Amino acid sequence: MATTTMTGSSTRTTPRRRITKPLAVVGLLALWLVAWSLLRGQDMLELPRATLTDLHHWLNDVNDSVGASRNSSPIFLYFFNEIRAVMDALVTFVQGLIAQPAYGRPVPVLGWLGVVALVSYASWVFANWRVALLAAGGFTLFGLQGLWQESMDTLALTLVAVFVSLLFGIPLGILAGVSDRFHRLITPVLDLMQTMPTFVYLAPLTLVFLIGPASATIATLIYAMPPAIRITAHGIRSVPAPPVEATDSFGATRRQRLTKALLPLSKRTIVLGVNQTIMAALAMVTVAALIDAPGLGKTVIKALQTTDVGTAFNAGVAIVVMAIVLDRVTTAASVRAEQGGGDLNPRIRRLLLAGFGLVAAFCSYLSYTYLWASEFPDGGQLGEYLSQGATAVTTWAQQNLADLTAGVKDGVTIMLLNPLEALLAESPWWLMGAVIVLLAALIGNLRAAAVAAVCVGLLVGSGLWNASMITLAMTLVATLLVVTLGVVIGVWMGRSSRVDRVIRPVLDAGQTMPAFVYLIPVVALFSVSRFSAIVAGVVYAAPVAIKIVADGVRAIPESTVEAATAAGSNTWQTITKVQLPMARQSLLLATNQGLIYVLSMVVIGGLVGAGALGYEVVAGFSQGQLYGKGLAAGVAIVVLGIMLDRIARAAAQRSDRAPSANQT
Amino acid sequence: MRTPALHGRAEGAEQRPGGVGIMSTDTAVQPRGQVNDHQTPVISVRNLWKVFGPNADRVPGSAELAALSRRELRERARCTAAVREVSFDVAPGEVFVVMGLSGSGKSTLVRCLTRLIEPTAGEVVFEGEDILRADKRRLRELRRRKFSMVFQHFGLLPYRTVVDNVGYGLEIRGAGRAERIRRATEVIELVGLDGYEHSYPDQLSGGMQQRVGLARALAGDPDVLFFDEPFSALDPLIRRDMQNEVIRLHRQVGKTMVFITHDLSEALKLGDRILLMRDGNVVQAGTGDELVGAPADEYVRDFVQDVPRADVLTLRWIMRPSRDADQLDGPELGPGVIVRDAVRTVLAADRPVRVVENGELLGVVGHAEVLDIVAGNQAGA
Amino acid sequence: MRSFVGKRVLAGVSLSTVAALTLTACGGSKIESTDAADSGDCGTFTIAINPWVGYEANAAVIAHVAETELGCKVVKKDLKEEIAWQGFGTGQVDAIVENWGHDDLKKKYIEDQKTAVNAGSTGVEGVIGWYVPPWMAEEYPDITDWNNLNKYASLFKTTESGGKGQLLDGDPSFVTNDEALVKNLGLDYQVVYAGSEPALIQAFRQAEEKKEPVLGYFYDPQWFLSEIELVKVDLPEYQEGCDADPEKVACDYPVYDLDKIVSKSFADANGPAYQLVDNFNWTNEDQNLVARYIAQDNMSPEEAAEKWVEANQDKVEAWLPQS
Incomplete structure (x- = not known):
């Protein structure tokens, strides 16, 4: 049909x-x-x-032989194991900052107040005050839902995956932007990375990178890196010709052409790539939970085992909110990247930058020092309401x-x-x-x-x-x-x-x-x-x-x-x-x-x-x-x-x- | 080696009435504001080709392919010849205009001169050096020190202020920040943009943006300035201002300029000499009054048909030999005086005006000749 | 205009934040560094958590005892069975505390790779089979005999079953011979794969609520059975070896002795945590109770374990290492 x-x-x-x-x-x-x-x-x-x-x-045999060689093969000893060590260290570090007890403390370095303050501040600095308010609201919501720690675990993993994706994705994207041959070469690889179901490579990943944050991060970035590469390449390729030609006419070297014309002119598109990378990384939160990735995904999976739609929905809302906050902030940041500074007078802006910076630093200090600013106060009943509401709606729907x-x-x-x-x-x-x-x-x-x-x-x-x-x-x-x-x-x-x-x-x-x-x-x-x-x-x-x-x-x-x-x-x-x-x-x-x-x-x-x-x-x-x-x-x-x-x-x-x- | 197209083509002009020998244009036409005799050209272009498409290299060498029309070439070899066997010289300090309609290959030609587009064949000699043989490093050096270019769409960097845009070329060649700002401020003043140093391009009008482009080109103190239809994106009033600006700057800094345009009046206004292109070929080259007074073919004639001839032609083009009946004691004018400027004198006199050069009587101009031109009659057409 | 409003808002927000923070900051308890956890001679003990509630019940109780009685630092890793077994080889998992058969994995990791060893029964018996919702067993009492299944096949027709009766299977992790069974027993049924346990549970739940017919693969112990007591359909009785050739199976599933698997190095070290796992043994009723705490009473696994352990000190005593 x-x-x-x-x-x-x-x-x-x-x-x-x-x-x-x-x-x-x-x-x-x-x-x-x-x-x-x-x-x-x-x-x-x-x-x-x-x-x-x-x-x-x-294929089974190949998979087995990979597993069997992991203690002897030099690829494992000197390559995969090193990657794993670095990834694990990165994730553990960020988790120690915002999500998990670390450095001999019963709580993370930054508590909820510090995180909310810093996220809002950064949103304001890179985007505008409207999304800063949205970010503050969204992050506070995680606490009210009773999902602060889970959200921070998810955020930590997402941040690391996005960071690594961009670290490699943007240079590869630039290369694909300036070289047709590389572009042709990498496109099918990216197709493969984006359409191959995650379930297929979860198990082999834990075989190669063991169970832990490294595997979860790598699973995430396999899916999240292609948008960074594609959109960066697209950005470079769609830079308008006149400024680039002008740059060439002044005798720019290839490096100068890249750093002085191509990159600044494609900045907005590249930031959009960052945005898409974040979205893709968040889409992997639940699947990565199947190999012990910490965070909201686990809440969803656990709730599913007891067919608890309400709890799963509550955690799902947190993921949606995080996605919307990060999406709006990065989109606003990309608009700003193109339009330059806001409409504030630069001097006033500098003053405000310093002022709010101090407030954010002070909040961070409080959340480092005092328990009330570190652990989100109990009594956030919102999660309960959300969860009961979702259950009620589901029950009603299936009955009627x-x-x-x-x-x-x-x-x-x-x-x-x-x-x-x-x-x-x-x-x-x-x-x-x-x-x-x-x-x-x-x-x-x-x-x-x-x-x-x-x-x-x-x-x-x-x-x-x-x-x-x-x-x-x-x-x-x-x-x-x-x-x-x-x-x-x-x-x-x-x-x-x-x-x-x-x-x-x-x-x-x-x-x-x-x-x-x-x-x-x-x-x-x-x-x-x-x-x-x-x-x-x-x-x-x-x-x-x-x-x-x-x-x-x-x-x-x-x-x-x-x-x-x-x-x-x-x-x-x-x-x-x-x-x-x-x-x-x-x-x-x-x-x-x-x-x-x-x-x-x-x-x-x-x-x-x-x-x-x-x-x-x-x-x-x-x-x-x-x-x-x-x-x-x-x-x-x-x-x-x-x-x-x-x-x-x-x-x-x-x-x-x-x-x-x-x-x- | 072929005769440069300029010389060969110009011969057609000899048949024109009053066609005073079109001499080797290097010396015949004096660049505005300067008196230079027998100078070696700054840029000398010989048999330049640019062919796009597969097997482009084969076209210039093959007499058979080279003779094909544009359309035949596309069908036969899937190639497009944007520039075909073009030769000309640019004298120091002159404003050399390349004119043609869109698709005539003029923009490709100017890009070939600095190898922003890599030519297919031929040579471009700049101050004795064949640019097409220069390696990358040398080419960069030339672009950084000797040439600069003003673009139709300005090519400004939107995220930089005016002063940073103007200092861009200097930045690329590695000048320090203080020097860049000093020099940029100077040229910004020169183009009349003082006060806008810290504006961003999108805060400026089109004309002002092109002044930034102009300032940017001047900032590096190049030997040659290339203009690629710099004013076609501007509205007519602004365009006139900018043309005057270029004339003023040319007087002030005296740079050699190669100017691309599709606008005949602009070409006539600015150009010491004009090269007219069509389908990648040179149709005619010469001074403005030569193009108007002695069109090489029908195409050129059509092209210049609507030009107010009195504004372009000089007395040399309209004078007639003196007849016995003429009273030769009228006012005396030089052959290079533009007709419009002579009208008042001719009409005020009750006898023909004598056209005299170096004390020698070349001819006379009477009421009839002047009125013919002013009334717009096509001489001999 | 906009910038002005923006400034005012920003200034207002910043001022009030500072004021509020300064006021509240004076009170409140400070964060003290914790001393390194006193883990005794137990050290770190890593349990894989396979994704079903009964397993979670076992693991929660063992973890609770290990932490409170033995002073272990317990790490729980949420993993599917396959990956958990893989963890023995890489040294990342110490114990799996409820294993359903998995002869292929036993062969691979216990016999071939020798990275895992069996740590005995959990005392829980696993039953796999075909079930119908209780209303059907009441309405059609003879449906629990497989011989009558064909009689009722048309009841179980769905859009998915291609004109035959539908036999619903669940999560592909679980052992199933259903396609072969249908064929070898000559049943007019089509196996439809729900693909996940929640989908299977939801199908049964809805069938009971709306009195719709459904026949599906299920297993005991499972917390859902204490919500709705599904009724098992009797297939030809299991006899030793009747399932040897998966192509020719024509008998019911065996009763599984759910056992514990631990990593070889964990067993060799013979620490207190290993001894706890080795000794751990309880009943279906015990597990169902804890599972119900978790799944229906919405307790966290930790709370559920604590509640059960408090009420069953005698059983816990028996699991502790004899020093």
């Missing part, structure tokens, strides 16, 4: 140019249906759950909404998901593979078809073809829902800034709330099913798509919309004839990002009944003898992602060229 919709849209965009193309696509789909009805159920390459292929066994939601689930599953899955998974693999490659060639280009062919080969080779197709069906349905939501809500937000203001925080929460928190409510509403997995994916992916569409609609020049209104268009016409077509690039980007985000939730889906690849990855993490299979499933997810991404991009490129080709 989703496939036909995709080709349908390409039909619309290239109406005159190649009348044969849509026909070819329709013809291909018709042929496929006929072949499917004849050959259904043959060569599906199903692999029973406990069965392993040679590849899976081999469950019939409705079950209906939705049944409807979508029977009408959409089951037919699509039957078509994809029950076609013989060679038929399905051929259809994918031909579709890639038809709606994309030959290059996309070549990539698709390689990907089909890898999926077959992984031994998990059938599971991959089941996952693909779910992914397509979820992406369809994500794009629908993206268009509907995104256009609504794009047309009204009031709606935007109300919805945006909800989207932020949807993006940063750990999925583990809403697993149980989702199961309560949609039972253990593939649809629950789809819902989890949509909750995570829709906010991104919505935001992209909203921004795209908002970016349309006012004069264009004005012209449409002047021509007498009604609202519906304005949306369908002007705003959506003009926001086409954003729609494509939203689809692409939606897809990637949905794929990144495949593993979470495996925890609520999705089966297929997601479940295999979880199983590989849980059982040693299934490790190789889990790794293969992880790779299959990456391959699916790359395949869909490249085909979508090629299709987008082609439809981009189409209108101009019509004109000439």
Whole structure:
């Protein structure tokens, strides 16, 4: 179903140019249906759950041999162990500062008062007083929720992961910004780092870097570093040419060109990269808790064991608040980085800097010395209320909404998901593979078809073809829902800034709330099913798509919309004839990002009944003898992602060229 | 070696009425405000090529490819020749204008001169040294000490104050902060921006921003200033101010200037000599009155058609040989006097004005000749 | 204008903060340095905490005793089984205090790598099987016999089970032969993997509340059984060796003797903490009690352990090292 919709849209965009193309696509789909009805159920390459292929066994052996060599191999003795030591020391140091008893004290060096004061002060210095107030409020909230120490542990780990990510990410990003070759080289590596499910590398990490802060930090930074690299490179690449050319014209050396022009001019974008790195690091908080990472993630996981939605929600709120505070502060800092100093007179500002600096230092001193300023006072009942509220809402929802939601689930599953899955998974693999490659060639280009062919080969080779197709069906349905939501809500937000203001925080929460928190409510509403997995994916992916569409609609020049209104268009016409077509690039980007985000939730889906690849990855993490299979499933997810991404991009490129080709 | 395009092309002008021999322009045209005879050129460009695209190197060497039109070249070799076999000399202290419409290759040409764009073939000799052979270090040295450039989009650094922008070139060459500020303050005053030293570029108007660009270029005390359409982004009034500013500065500091523009009136106003480009080729080169008075081909003629000729042409272009009937005791003017400046004298006199150079009578100008021009008749067209 | 307001706000905030701090700072107790913990001859004792409440109950009680009676410094590490076992090899885990079978891991770490040793039974018996919610056992009394399962298969149909009855499985960490069982017993069922314990629990809870049919894999001891007493379906009785070939299994799961595994070096050192782990032994009822404190009464594991230990001093006495 989703496939036909995709080709349908390409039909619309290239109406005159190649009348044969849509026909070819329709013809291909018709042929496929006929072949499917004849050959259904043959060569599906199903692999029973406990069965392993040679590849899976081999991967197990590799994993074992790594473990066996850890006490003898020089790589371990002189490289991994050193890295671990440094990482452990860093995390322990920051924890000692703000989170854990250290240096012979029963409490950390800085207590809550000092942390709140310093964070607010830093927010004011680097951004503005509004976000400073937000930071102060947000951090105090952690205390009131009864989660001060957990929050600080999370903050410590996040800070170290972000620090290391930036330490390596920014230089690599700069290199990728100035060197095309390095850029081409590193892009697939970054794709891999961002789409490979964390569950796949958690266990090997503890084997290499042992159980402890080092492994947790490295797990986090594998996911958090790519945005730093990508966005820095993008920043360098999009520096406007004139100042750089001027710099060259004065005889600048390469270093001067970098330090005097490229870096200062891309500062804002790089700060945005810092922002994205922080967000990515926070997204890993819960997963890292599975290998003993301290902090809020543990609270969530523990609460999950007793199906205590309230407590999990309370901790989830703390993570969301931390994400929003850090996001707003770094965004404001990036704006400031571009605009330079605020509107204060420099002398007054210097005075205030010193004054507030003293206040912050004094608070820090108090929190170092006095118990009341060190340990957050008890009696913060807020956490209790939040937790009870969340439990009450969940209970109410599952008692009153469950019939409705079950209906939705049944409807979508029977009408959409089951037919699509039957078509994809029950076609013989060679038929399905051929259809994918031909579709890639038809709606994309030959290059996309070549990539698709390689990907089909890898999926077959992984031994998990059938599971991959089941996952693909779910992914397509979820992406369809994500794009629908993206268009509907995104256009609504794009047309009204009031709606935007109300919805945006909800989207932020949807993006940063750990999925583990809403697993149980989702199961309560949609039972253990593939649809629950789809819902989890949509909750995570829709906010991104919505935001992209909203921004795209908002970016349309006012004069264009004005012209449409002047021509007498009604609202519906304005949306369908002007705003959506003009926001086409954003729609494509939203689809692409939606897809990637949905794929990144495949593993979470495996925890609520999705089966297929997601479940295999979880199983590989849980059982040693299934490790190789889990790794293969992880790779299959990456391959699916790359395949869909490249085909979508090629299709987008082609439809981009189409209108101009019509004109000439 | 080919004859420099300048000389070859200029021959067309000889057919023009009153086409006084277009002499070797090095000496024929005296840079404004200076009297220099027989100087060696500051910049001497020979057979310069810039081709973009795969196999770009093959084009200049191949007689077959080099002869193709731009479109054919794109189809045949997937190359674009932005600059084709261009040659010219720039004399010390002159304002040399390269003019052309967009896509004519003029901006590429000026960038080739300092190798901001690497030329494909040819030579660029600066003070006796072929710049295309200079290594990186030497090239940097030249850029730091000898050249500087003013850009169409200013190329200012938004996060630096005016004084830091002006001192930027000095900073790059490693000057100390005190020296930078001293020198920057001097040139800021020179371009009339005093009082704005600590403003940021985005707080200034476009014209003021370009003054910053100008000051930045002057700060390093270069031998040659390159201007790449510096005023096309400005509105007309500001543009006129800035053109006057350049003329004033040129008088004051007397630098050699290479000036790129698409605006003919700007070219005529500023240029001692003008080189007109089209599709990467030189169409014509010469002084402003040569271009207007003796267009090399239809393209140039179209180009200069709307120029108020009285403002450009000199008496040399409109005088006629004296006839016996002429009374030769009228007022006397030099051949280089611009027609507009001579109108009053000619019309006030009741007999033809004598055009005299070094005591020799070259011709006469009467009411008819002047009115022809002022009324806008196209001579001989 | 804005800057002016900004300044005023900033100045106001800073003044009032300083004032408030100076006022409150005079009172309050100072922070004293702590002396290095007196850990006696026990030292540091690292327990892996596997992610289920019953395990947490064992670990909490052992940790509580180790800290209060033996003066150990106890470190708890939250780890899945696989990674916890891996920790024996790297010397980062001393003990796992509730192990369900895991013959593959025993072979790898105890027999092959020789980094772990068995420290005997916990006294708790683990039962794995297929369960239905109590309302079903009441409504369809013969459903607890596997022979009747096919009769009821259509009750258990869902969107996920492809027209057959649905048999819900849980967390992939747990031992399961269900796919083979369904096949070998000739059942008209499809195994659907919930993928996690919370999802499984939620499914059972909802089924009981709404009187919906569900058949699923579950295990005892589990705190959830004291919330809703699921009823076990009897499969063909387990006989020694009937599960030897995982492809051909057609019998119920064995009763697991849940045991303790410790690292080799920890055992060889034979310190007081090791002796405590070695001696530790209690019953399903004991564990369920502590688990209920944690899961349903919302106590922290430490509080729950303390409460149980206070009430069961005699049992604790028996675990302490004989000096």
